[in-house]
Amino acid sequence: MRVGVAEFVRRVTVRNRLPLDYSVASLRVVDRITDGLRGAGPEQGSVAPELFWLGAYAGEVFVRRAGAEWVDFDRAQRELFGQPVGVRMPDGRVWNPIGKVAKRFAVGPEESVRQMYFLLHGRVPLKGAR
Template sequence: MDRDFGTLPGARDMRAYVARFVAQLTERNRLPLDYSVASLRIVDFVVDGLRRNEPERAQVEEVLSGLGAYAGEVIVRRAGGRWVDFDTEQRAFFGQPVGVRMPDGRAWNPLGKVVNRFEAGSDEESVQRLYLLLHGRARRTVSC
């Protein structure tokens, strides 16, 4: 993975960041990351695959950030959320600089969910499950 994915951008630039990440990842691995809810299952599988060799988190941090950003972009596109920059308190709580705010005002942390899946390896930390249990989704799919 190239180093340009090591630092997360602000909320305004997340869509472009995710597009670059997806283009690079799918070029090498032909993963069907199509921004669908079903593709979140692939994110879970990729994270599980990263865990197999038991690397240190720092060794895979860039990929985890990209996968978490992708999961967030799916929430933005499919559930009506929007990227937001977390304030200092939220950054401390979530451990991430950006997240997704839903139409009902709730903030969600898909980047942290991917990290939790990597660290815990539990189905309870599924990104797809996060989406399916997500409170505050828009009633209709948001097309982009």
């Protein structure tokens, strides 16, 4: 996932001056980009790749800033979350940031990857976390 996320960040920041710097603060940017896509009125299917990579970016922030690790979901988790991958926190709980971005697109601002970060149980404070 790391390589894919890095390529996504490179691609979207080449055209725009988006502060996607893997900081916790940048999760607000993910929420705002998702809102912009939602406000443009496209069907979710037409922006599904962007939503996936925005969620993967959020997951990478969880990895870098909260001590999470990427995991492939098992069959039951894939059915539950509707995604192939997620993150596992040091306490063993799994989270679905990709699905959270898709949910924000579908539902609106009451869903937030930034808020999700602050709800993560078992966050490990890492040096340099912003």
